[in-house]
Amino acid sequence: MFPKGTKRKFSDPVEEPASSGDQGPAAPPAAARTLSSSYSLQRQSLLDMSLIKLQLCHMLVEPNLCRSVLIANTVRQIQEEMTQDGTWQIMTQALAAAQCPADRLVATEVLCRQTETGAQPGQSPKPFPVVGLEEGYHSEEVVMEGEVETEVTMSPQLSTNSYLAGPFGMGPCWDEEDDDGDCEEEEEEEEDSEECMSEGDDADRDHLSADSRTGDQVFGTFEIKHPAPPPDPALEELFSDVDPSYYDLDTVLTGMQSTPKMGPYDLLESLSSHTPTALSSSSSCRSDLNELDHIMEIIVGS
């Protein structure tokens, strides 16, 4: 189970509050804004969940823009509310002061890290760009113990398919043939475009070196350091040969009556405990693996 950021220490180490089946936290009346810790927990877990969703782009097919926009808007909403509460600043400071322990969720940390221009306390954050391109962001390169090979091999695939990094604002991902429209974004995206475009080897190498990149594709290098629990044979069996797009449904609801309800963290775990071939192999209608390898070679330029 992945930790949920700073709020963890205020809560019982139980299943995520969201799984109690409640509706997501309703905004309490502004007048009596007493933040119950359970509300903050729910909100935090929703934030984490949303960030993970934004990162878990499909391997071969372009991510669904509508879905990404809706998730990003949700994140923005949470961020704004947390800023108004002052919770945002607290979390930011706490994370900055903390030692950045290895098992922290990179996404949350990255999100909370102040930009170099520095947001003044109380100032509402600029619209959460989801892109996260600012300087000062860096990704923590962490590697799954015991699953090193799979993790590493999977990532180049993720990042070389450059759509991965952030749903929009990243040149290759959203903005396709519209070159003129992208001029304004070029500055910000330069680094990322470079990252995206250089693809292959660069991404590979960058991937393996820790803390090396600034202005990085935040979401593209997202990896969790956590010893993976021994894979449940039932899970393995269910996951084998199932199209990735089924993970969302199969594993969380229908196929999983016998196992505890999975959250997105479990999902991430189980995904990464997979061989990259199983993960990237699509339904019988998609390109077969040979084609994929061939394409990868072209991209990687090896």
Place this chain on the structure above:
Amino acid sequence: MEEESDTRKINNSFLRDHNYATEADIISTVEFNSTGELLATGDKGGRVVVFQREQESKSQPHRRGEYNVYSTFQSHEPEFDYLKSLEIEEKINKIKWLPQQNAAYFLLSTNDKTVKLWKISERDKRPEGYNLKDEDGRIRDPSTITSLRVPVLQPMDLMVEATARRIFSNAHTYHINSISVNSDLQTFISTDDLRVNLWNLEITDRSFNIVDIKPANMEELTEVITSAEFHPQQCHTFAYSSSKGSIRLCDMRLAALCDKHCKYFEEPEDPATRSFFSEIISSISDVKFSHNGRYLMTRDYLTVKVWDLQMENKPVETYQVHDYLRGKLCSLYENDCIFDKFECVWNGSDSVIMTGSYNNFFRMFDRNTKRDVTLEASRENSKPRAILKPRKVCVGGKRRKDEISVDSLDFSKKILHTTWHPHENIIAVAATNNLYIFQDKVN
């Protein structure tokens, strides 16, 4: 409603232990043509299967015009976008029929990027008695030909062939979510997440962009277009829905670029039910004009709303599809079900509306009597030709015998696509890879 016998299971042989069919067989769209004689389905594998209604025969009155497979063809193939290193899915997102103008049938089918016009025609005669070829097709030696004859058309077994007549491509940067044929029968629109393009059916190398909501800076993107449709009678009017729960009605006569709407339909949010999921559940997944052109119907995650075109500030009718899910939004967000795009459909007289739900349930709302019913499309729970039993979901507390509790709903069994015969009470419902056709009970 009585269930018919032809439930089609395209590819049964790949069923696995937990009953999942090959993904390619998942039906992604269903559509009756304008007379109801034909029913087209598109699937994730890029195939289109067209069913035709049998002529009713006096000798078998109980077989009241059943639908049989008429034609099957591969409409779209998977493609690879080399520039972005991304696959373009072959899944058929929408099929729209053109009204019949001659002996052939025409339909538009689209995947994420390309719209194709297909002609489906019958051939039941073939010419025989060529001069230069013999019956096997081999060329005859001209020196052996001593007389000329006129080839004669001889009957042959009926053959239905589908040919791609037009291919409308390279006009969409984002994924096409809908197409709509204009009442002028000469133009159609294709809509992606950020743009609406207008095409002439005859011209494939040019399309006009009539709506563009792409912001200059993509980081500022907060709203996308989810669906668009032409008005059924006014050829200059179309409507498009957004992920923020609004609908814009546009008049193409006002300007070349219809970024300014004529009418803007949005219901103000109820502050009492506001949550972090409010925006997501307000996102409209389908918009449909009524046949009479006076109303608009929209489907968002939990409700179906009917809007009067003359009243923009609120819908005239709101129907709860599965309000019991309101308390489960967080879980549904987690497993992505909250992003499911359900369609909605009017019956021929605009008196009943229908939409799908989970657990293979679908709902019908009678606008006049205000009665509603929940039915299930499932082979296990109803026999062919049996009258469907209304279902009920119990929300909490004591569950009655036939009721299903919210927690035991199967969220992988969703009915996203349904269609209603233009004149009769015949509906087609797609449940994952199965197609169900239901008819009214005959007395």
